[in-house]
Amino acid sequence: MRILHTMLRVGNLEKSLDFYTLVLKMKLLRRKDYPDGRFTLAFVGYQDEANGTVLELTHNWDITQYEIGEGFGHIAIEVENAQQACEETKKLGGKVTREAGPMKHGTTVIAFVEDPDGYKIEFIQKK
Structure with missing residues (x-):
């Protein structure tokens, strides 16, 4: 068993992708739109998903901001x-x-x- 990814809901996917890829130097590993569900999933990380844990950035198209959950640390x-x-x-x-x-x-x-x-x-x- 291993940790596959951590999922974060983001309000502005392009801004988040810029932060994780340009500022933190992660690679965009894959991205897929789900028009029927009105959301996009983007996976970023320092290595491919087969070899390391990655982040799943979930963008729900109709939501621009989330409250930071009390249970999430960092x-x-x-x-x-x-x-x-x-x-x-x-x-x-x-x-x-x-x-x-x-x-x-x-x-x-x-x-x-x-x-x-x-x-x-x-x-x-x-x-």
């Missing part, structure tokens, strides 16, 4: 250098909500950024 991405990842995120128009630094009660260097819908992404610096 998506974690390993980076070589958290400070550099934050600087590049800001340079590309992304929002950093916690600058790089040691986690509370620990030494692991982390940072947080936010996607266009307000979902949190944690950068964890590789040890």
Whole structure:
């Protein structure tokens, strides 16, 4: 068994795809419109679905905004250098909500950024 993907509902698919592909450097792996259901699914990730966990971005055509669910925490991405990842995120128009630094009660260097819908992404610096 393995985790296949995490699904996020997004209000503006193009804005979200730009964030995940241009800012976070993921690849668009597949995208399909479902006209009868009035939604689009787009899968993004750093490797293909057979070899790694990916994100499923679900865009319901008639909904432009969602409330962030209380149960959702964040998506974690390993980076070589958290400070550099934050600087590049800001340079590309992304929002950093916690600058790089040691986690509370620990030494692991982390940072947080936010996607266009307000979902949190944690950068964890590789040890």
